[in-house]
Amino acid sequence: MKKKSWLLLILPLLLACSSQLRVNSSSEAPRLSEAPKLYVIKVTPNQKYKLEAIFSGYDVEVGERKVPVIQQLTIRSSETGQQVQYSRSDGPSRSDADAYFTDVWSPDDELLALPLDRFHGFCIVRAAEALAAVQKQSCFDTILVRAYTGTAMWHQFEKWDTGQSFIFSAGLSGDQIRLKYDISQERLTALDPNFKFLEGENSKRKLKITAAP
Numbered sequence: 001m002k003k004k005s006w007l008l009l010i011l012p013l014l015l016a017c018s019s020q021l022r023v024n025s026s027s028e029a030p031r032l033s034e035a036p037k038l039y040v041i042k043v044t045p046n047q048k049y050k051l052e053a054i055f056s057g058y059d060v061e062v063g064e065r066k067v068p069v070i071q072q073l074t075i076r077s078s079e080t081g082q083q084v085q086y087s088r089s090d091g092p093s094r095s096d097a098d099a100y101f102t103d104v105w106s107p108d109d110e111l112l113a114l115p116l117d118r119f120h121g122f123c124i125v126r127a128a129e130a131l132a133a134v135q136k137q138s139c140f141d142t143i144l145v146r147a148y149t150g151t152a153m154w155h156q157f158e159k160w161d162t163g164q165s166f167i168f169s170a171g172l173s174g175d176q177i178r179l180k181y182d183i184s185q186e187r188l189t190a191l192d193p194n195f196k197f198l199e200g201e202n203s204k205r206k207l208k209i210t211a212a213p
Contacts (some may be wrong), residue, residue: 036060041068042102048109049127050079055102070100073114075134084135089117101157108163111140111183119152120144122168124183142203143181143188145170153198167191170198179209 036058044053054074059066076083088099096118104112105127112125114134121144125133133140145153153170160166164184169176177198178191188200188207200207 038071041070044102044104045078046105046109046112046127046130049130050077051127051130052076052078053102053104053112054083055100060097067097069097070102073100075112075130077131082131084131086114086134087137088115089120098156103157103159106160106163106166110163113157113160113166114139115155115157116142116144118154121155121170122157122166139203141183141186143200143207145177145179145188145198145200145209147197148199149197180212 038056038058040054041057042055044055045051046053052075054076055070056072056074057068057070060069061067073086074083075086099118100115104114106113110127112127112130114123114125116123121142123139124141124143125138126140129140144155147153151172154172154176156169156176158167158169158178161180165180165182167178167180169178171177177195179195179200180189180191181187181200181202182189186202186204186207188209189212190198190209191212193211195209195211198209200209
């Protein structure tokens with residue numbers, strides 16, 4: 001009799017718990033935030049070698065407006081359809097809208113400039129070998145600038161100057177110094193004053209920075 005009374009007491013509790021569990025499981029679970037949609041932001045062609053640099057990314061909300069942020073760079077042959085993806089060494093960054101630049105081909109279409117990461121400068125690739133080089137993530141040349149003390153500098157690509165040289169800036173805390181790198185001559189020139197504390201380095205050796213004439 002005692003056993004039967006005990007069952008009668010506990011049964012309503014079990015039913016109540018079971019009912020509560022069913023209510024929780026049937027309620028809408030919090031939806032996971034949808035992944036931003038990747039789309040092609042810009043295509044930059046190389047007419048000479050029939051190549052395309054395809055920049056894809058997402059729209060990121062900044063205040064009341066949306067800003068396209070490039071997350072991915074693909075080099076594609078417009079003739080064969082072969083394509084390879086280039087990856088920055090520090091990976092994509094949705095917080096850095098200028099991590100990639102789109103002015104990648106030299107004016108004569110012979111060279112391709114790519115970002116390594118913000119503190120390691122740039123990778124230069126021969127356009128004729130672009131597909132193979134990007135697939136191997138290898139560079140024909142590299143260029144970076146740092147302080148003589150070894151402190152790394154933040155790099156920002158500006159533009160190509162000629163078929164064999166381009167302009168970029170390097171510095172810290174918004175204090176940037178503009179420089180020009182001549183690839184064929186392996187010469188690094190400062191376009192702004194107060195550069196004496198900086199030194200350059202390409203894929204072969206350290207480079208002394210000279211003042212612009």
